[in-house]
Amino acid sequence: MKPRRAIPDLRPLDPLQSLKTKLGVLVAATATLAVLITWLGLQASLGPSRTFPLAIVLSLLLTQILARGMTSPLREMTAAVQAMADGDYTTRVHATSQDEVGQLATAFNMMAEDLESVEKTRRDLIANVSHELRTPVAALQAQLENMVDGVAEPTPAALEQALAQTERLTRLVTYLLDLSRIEAGASALSVGQIAVGDFLEDCAQSLSMVEAGKGLNYVVDVTPEDLMLEADAERLHQVITNLLQNAIRHSPQGGVIRLDGYPVDDLVVIEVSDQGPGIAPQDREQIFERFARGSHGPVATPGTGTSGGTGIGLAIVRWAVDLHGGHIEVADSAEGATMRVTLPARSHPAPGVTTMPAE
Template identity: 35%
Template sequence: MQKFRSWLASLHFRLIVGFTLVLVVSLLGVSLYVHYAAEREIERFQQEVERARAERIQQVVNQYYENNDDLSGIGPALEQAKWLYNWNIEVTDAEGKPIALVSGKKIVPESPARQRTAPPFDKLQNPPLGPDDRKKVGDGRRFGRHTYKLQDRDKKDVASISMGPADIPGVVPEPPMSRLLATLDASLLWTGIAAGIVGIALVSLLSRRALLSIGVLRGAARTFGGGQYSHRVPKMGPHEIGELGETFNSMADDIQRAERQRLNLMADVAHELRTPLSNIQGYVEAMKDGVISPSDETLESVHQQVLQLNHLVEDVKLLSLLDAGALRLNFERAAADDVLNRSVRGFMAKAHSKEMRLTTDIDKDIPPVRMDTARILQVVDNLLENAVRHTPQGGVVTVRAGTLSTGEVFVAVEDTGDGIPDDVIATVFDRFRRADPSRARTTGGAGLGLAIAKNLVEAHGGTIEAKSSPSGGTIFRFTIPTDQERTPPH
């Protein structure tokens, strides 16, 4: 019972019910229209048949009058028409007195004297019945709904003929046309029922096949939601369901990749935090146990570890804000060369201590840029920090800047270091990514500087890229748009 209720609430049942309702409404509309059209056509056909019969009887009367110059003896001819058509026929003279009456009763005697004295008949004066000649008898005649008048060549009335269908005893009745309409309605009904059964069966079959694929996707989504991120759906064809399956697999790949990155990020953060915390713990326990005595040198070492720990926490927090789009940027129009020169001056001492040269090649015609000065300064500092760290003694680090043909301002930081391998350059902006993962903490940072630089540049609507040669030398270059009307992403 529960399974049946579940089926009643399913999409499969709703599709069948929906199709059935559409089919019923469509068949009902078609049936009503066909019934109406058929009824009108049958009525028109009956009228045409009656018109043709009336014109035939008219021709008989005309021919008889033309041959005999009167209507004497017209009764037997009309009697044949009665038995042939099952009609009542009445012939009256110009004054309305009956000449002959053909009906279920006996033939009424004619008036030979009146007919013999009638003027000669000219058939050209009596054309076939037209629409105006066929009218309902309402002027005192006893029966008939088709009437016309015989006229001589002087267009004087000689006689009138009134006729119409009747139910004459002894005459085999014609089947009513309404029977044809009833048969048509019955045929439409059974055809509609048969079409409905076939249509519902086809919809049920086709929708079931389509819903099976949806069921596979639903099961895959439940499995994926349960934490099995490696689960995928099989290929389900080139149609829309197949595209949906491919989209699901693509989404699953992205989620699995993001989950892997999340786990790696947690592991990297834990690793990066462990080193300074372990150092701080070691110094504090040693001083507590009296192994070493508190001194300015010891306290300075502890202080450096705290600063390093704080810097790492701030970097992780900044990346989190950038990912969530919650970092507020204070945009202002500023000179790019001033920001670059400030950053270069800050690294001069470190460059001299490694006996390397730090030079600039900055175009003097760089237009003002709409930017967050502090954040762009942080981008340049991160790139210079990375370049100075990996450039050997006696090397050269150069900061270049200028304007592209597109109107964007570019900034490039070039070094003469060892270079970055090709298999690493594509992921150099990933978090906690290092060109040499095995290098000691004293020679490398946490691996967040380039990731922060990339996110900050993109927050300004720009792009950043890295080019390197394994034989030596690396170039980090980013661009910032100068269009004042362009709205940054954040």
Template identity: 35%
Template structure:
């Protein structure tokens, strides 16, 4: 017979307010600030009055005695009473005016703070509801609030970019899946109706479309594993020259078929790096394929390496192709981003290769950047890797 599990301890639920409900005035930051400043001001007034009533009369009495008045004369008593009344009236009026001025200033500061916080809260609420184009105003309520507003706007901009990427990803996925699925469905219907015979041509089409779906699934899995840091690297000391040569030899047939020159840039020397050769080969293959895709026949693609400082080596892939606009440069490594609006997979690819390449380079402790002088001026990708 199993032992009975102890009952879970229940804690009192915290009071929650809906997103569209205003908090009570005594729980808002501005309200608490106003109350706190009022308490401090009242305590200051009471302290000043108490100190003046206890310290002032004895000092005034001593000065009168030193001036020649007898200690118990009626004249001295009358003078001290007049002093106490005048001091109490003057001090009371001064403290009352100071209190009123301080309350007004505190109210103005609290009101400004409340307005700034209200604007930030409203903006955050709208962003949380999916309106990522909303920005918090920088009201000049203080360096801290202004810095917070700027940071919040930067976060909102990033969320807006992520949402745009997500929508583009879904659109590209739908396109990539639509064509092979439609082809497979048409062939299956034709086979079922007897319109199409299962000959060699039909088998080739079915195999190619199935392979296309499998390749897309593998690409998506590679992206997920790369971005989640689940790539397994088998590091070893590799001569950089061997990596460059292997990448060039593997890419030459495709370049020769399209009529694009593939050139080995001088430099690099006898440099050794500690990398996973298959993964770095995948990165170089992706960069060369990307350069070939965007370089017309008669163009040229250059692959080379050089020392970068004392502890790094730079690998560059440059082309004389279409180039990249300034707006596209900040998105070339995003998932499923493609530089043109064409939907042809053979023309512009799925946009996964550069994303995987960046993740692999980062896993090796390196960096990868893209640069271009604009459309028609080619593009260049540079990889920085630590030397062994």
């Protein structure tokens, strides 16, 4: 048995841009139809007892047809809300009218798209975080079980691997805490003077000790050597560390990672470059979105055998740079990827960001 086709809604009043105008036209049309039918009935000598009921019935029928088309978006919105309550955010309202109901339908469709995007982001978060948590936990559990069962000796190398897994978990937890700060609108900076050269040297040295497995070489080049920057040291360390971790993850064995710093007018530019596969032009803006998946995003990268992480790190980097009133971008490079951070040399945070002197 074939399903019954729904009768399409007639919307002859859609060109009218006001609901009041539509209601006026509706009243005028039904009144005119009733008068016309009454007049025709009297001309045909049908008498009031036959003419009036016919006029009322036809007027009500015309009202039903026109009103159904006017209220159709409201019924569609009701059905869409019920679908959303069941977890389906793909339903949209057919908005063709120009009046207040049509504007409401358009706004509803925009809201539905936003909710669908939020739901997709939530699912991506759960999937990415679950994967990133499960991997180091499983590796750490296997290593400890082997040591407890006597299968493996607690050698320095084995303990170092276990420590690396716990550090990976710590980074993920830190990312999630920073993400919660973003959602809460945290926007305070503790600003102080930073010697860019020494700062970059410290960042490179701290990560080179943790990520020594690839045998990477770190080159720090700051011109002039006494280049200074007013910024929040903790937030800037977070920025450079995330960029370095990203560069380490995608660098080949024995590759070179460069950290360059130089002034441009009243700005300070810091670049972190690697010799990895690079970032596709179409992904260069997307990678700074939360949970984005680009060539430097949270997917396996050919030749490295590593995962790109959760996709949270670069979003946190942009958030921290934005707090300082700066800008981050992927610069053109002949080899690998170059992440360029541009910050004001003298503290100039974004509007609404509170600052306090560094302790």
